[in-house]
Amino acid sequence: MSGLLALTGREIKKWYKNPFVLFISLIQPIIWMGLFGKAMNLGALVPTNLLPPGAPNPLLAFLGVSDYFSYMAVGMLSFVVLFATMFSGMSIVWDRRLGFLNKVLSTPASRGSIVLSKVFIAVIRALVQAGIVLVAAVLLGLQVSANFNPLFLLGVFAALFLMSIGLSALFVAIAIRSTKWETQMAIMNLLNLPLLFASNALFPTSFMPEWLQDVAKLNPVTYGTDAARQFILLDPNWTSLANDFIFLGIFAAVFATVGIVLSWRYLSK
Amino acid sequence: MDANVIEVSGLSKRFGDLTAVDHVSFRVREGEIFGFLGPNGAGKTTTINMLTTVLRPNGGVAKVNGHDVMHEALEVRRSIGLVPQEYTADEDLTGMENLLLVASLYEVPRAEAKQRASELLELVQLKDAADRTVDTYSGGMRRRLELACGLINRPKVLFLDEPTLGLDVQTRAAVWKYIRLLKEKYNMTLFMTTHYLEEADNLCDRIAIIDHGKIVALDTPKALKDSLGGDLVEIQVDRPSEDGLAAFLRTIPNVKEVLPVDGGYRLTVINGEETAPLVLDAIRARNLKTTRISIAKPTLDEVYLARTGRTMREQEGSREDVFRQRMTMRRARP
Numbered sequence: 001m002s003g004l005l006a007l008t009g010r011e012i013k014k015w016y017k018n019p020f021v022l023f024i025s026l027i028q029p030i031i032w033m034g035l036f037g038k039a040m041n042l043g044a045l046v047p048t049n050l051l052p053p054g055a056p057n058p059l060l061a062f063l064g065v066s067d068y069f070s071y072m073a074v075g076m077l078s079f080v081v082l083f084a085t086m087f088s089g090m091s092i093v094w095d096r097r098l099g100f101l102n103k104v105l106s107t108p109a110s111r112g113s114i115v116l117s118k119v120f121i122a123v124i125r126a127l128v129q130a131g132i133v134l135v136a137a138v139l140l141g142l143q144v145s146a147n148f149n150p151l152f153l154l155g156v157f158a159a160l161f162l163m164s165i166g167l168s169a170l171f172v173a174i175a176i177r178s179t180k181w182e183t184q185m186a187i188m189n190l191l192n193l194p195l196l197f198a199s200n201a202l203f204p205t206s207f208m209p210e211w212l213q214d215v216a217k218l219n220p221v222t223y224g225t226d227a228a229r230q231f232i233l234l235d236p237n238w239t240s241l242a243n244d245f246i247f248l249g250i251f252a253a254v255f256a257t258v259g260i261v262l263s264w265r266y267l268s269k
Numbered sequence: 270m271d272a273n274v275i276e277v278s279g280l281s282k283r284f285g286d287l288t289a290v291d292h293v294s295f296r297v298r299e300g301e302i303f304g305f306l307g308p309n310g311a312g313k314t315t316t317i318n319m320l321t322t323v324l325r326p327n328g329g330v331a332k333v334n335g336h337d338v339m340h341e342a343l344e345v346r347r348s349i350g351l352v353p354q355e356y357t358a359d360e361d362l363t364g365m366e367n368l369l370l371v372a373s374l375y376e377v378p379r380a381e382a383k384q385r386a387s388e389l390l391e392l393v394q395l396k397d398a399a400d401r402t403v404d405t406y407s408g409g410m411r412r413r414l415e416l417a418c419g420l421i422n423r424p425k426v427l428f429l430d431e432p433t434l435g436l437d438v439q440t441r442a443a444v445w446k447y448i449r450l451l452k453e454k455y456n457m458t459l460f461m462t463t464h465y466l467e468e469a470d471n472l473c474d475r476i477a478i479i480d481h482g483k484i485v486a487l488d489t490p491k492a493l494k495d496s497l498g499g500d501l502v503e504i505q506v507d508r509p510s511e512d513g514l515a516a517f518l519r520t521i522p523n524v525k526e527v528l529p530v531d532g533g534y535r536l537t538v539i540n541g542e543e544t545a546p547l548v549l550d551a552i553r554a555r556n557l558k559t560t561r562i563s564i565a566k567p568t569l570d571e572v573y574l575a576r577t578g579r580t581m582r583e584q585e586g587s588r589e590d591v592f593r594q595r596m597t598m599r600r601a602r603p
Contacts, residue, residue: 018361
């Protein structure tokens with residue numbers, strides 16, 4: 001236990017002693033919001049002047065909200081979580097290559113704590129970054145729903161918490177035997193955009209081809225985004241929220257377990 | 270003093286087709302400095318990794334402090350310290366923070382850890398640098414910090430993997446001094462690997478020469494060198510071609526072999542310092558004049574050559590090993 005705290009403490013110190021990395025990782029989603037979110041102005045495609053006066057904005061039926069920026073800005077929270085957690089795998093590869101991992105493996109610290117410390121720091125980073133991005137999104141024009149309650153933020157972060165546990169455990173599990181950071185980079189590049197696009201983060205799944213909808217249904221990003229959107233932009237639908245949380249909870253539990261089990265078997269060769 | 274702290278028999282490790290360590294057996298006695306000497310890729314680090322429970326052996330038995338490395342790994346880990354080849358201290362943390370981190374991995378209570386950490390920093394003369402981040406340290410300072418980290422749990426056995434890799438000659442001598450100091454102060458058993466012959470010669474009580482995963486010789490540095498037959502004494506005399514001189518030199522006690530060389534003779538003798546004056550006396554007794562004399566001690570270089578048929582060569586290690594060594598050497602430079 002003291003090993004887990006110490007290893008997580010190390011990661012936290014490394015993180016705040018390198019504010020540049022935090023800065024860069026925040027810039028990225030903010031650029032996406034600024035460029036992608038503002039450029040893909042789907043609202044302009046709707047000929048509002050041809051609609052009968054008083055008719056509802058068709059985007060409402062399409063996105064659930066009447067402006068695309070708010071829709072995708074919430075998706076950016078998942079984007080941040082996805083990208084932040086991906087680095088948990090990289091960092092275990094670096095520890096292996098620099099010899100730090102061997103050093104820890106020669107101490108009585110439990111193997112599970114090595115993996116869990118990587119998961120925890122990824123979760124902490126993901127949630128802090130998501131918080132900052134949410135503030136930036138509001139400043140850039142995100143409009144919360146009329147019945148928004150500040151307590152809903154707890155729900156948003158609970159969903160992102162579960163999603164980041166599962167994702168970071170998944171990426172650590174992939175990296176657990178790897179000695180090459182190039183491989184990890186390739187895996188990250190292979191997975192990040194497909195995971196983002198095959199979800200509802202940028203576009204509603206209901207308008208996707210059926211096979212892609214099936215993929216999106218297995219994608220945790222879909223559930224995290226849906227929960228965050230319900231809390232921030234829509235009237236929370238508690239049944240579908242329960243559905244989101246059950247999926248995310250199972251996802252987190254399964255991959256955290258897989259990560260710990262793999263660490264016992266495969267951390268030493 | 271005769272208790273064995275490390276007992277290894279038939280230890281093997283394979284990586285795919287490559288047998289990195291091939292049925293290695295040896296014992297390390299309490300309180301000695303035991304060296305594993307061999308070129309890169311000979312299996313030294315693999316052996317250390319198995320003894321420190323980082324790698325699982327494919328065969329054989331290894332016991333450290335009486336605990337089996339396979340089945341009682343936790344007990345082994347608690348009783349050992351490791352100073353890896355690489356600089357594992359975190360560059361973003363200070364020297365003190367690094368020590369406290371390692372202390373928590375051994376579950377040393379916080380107050381106790383702080384006390385031990387300052388004591389160790391004092392010992393390796395890093396007290397003034399304790400609150401600086403490690404990226405400002407020189408190679409020698411880092412190596413000393415690694416030594417301190419390896420001692421924070423007061424281990425019975427300390428494993429040192431290439432403790433002076435990439436350091437310049439002066440810094441290397443300083444690190445040797447600290448290793449001896451630490452050993453005396455804490456009365457530990459030390460197991461170290463090196464591919465520097467003079468390092469093994471200087472520090473180790475006993476040496477195992479390892480080549481292609483096998484131990485080819487195991488003894489004290491002196492016995493290994495003596496096994497070559499003795500020291501080399503080379504003399505030049507004013508009338509080297511005088512009849513019967515070679516046969517006469519052979520009659521001197523402790524002279525084992527006499528070879529004529531240009532302008533004189535090369536003698537293989539036991540105990541060169543004491544035999545050389547006898548040789549001089551004998552030459553004077555024949556009314557000859559010695560114009561030049563040199564005494565050379567055999568080095569482990571020659572032992573290595575005799576045992577493996579090759580000089581210590583830079584052998585190709587795995588890609589990962591080579592990368593780590595390069596990183597270590599690069600970071601050793603201030």
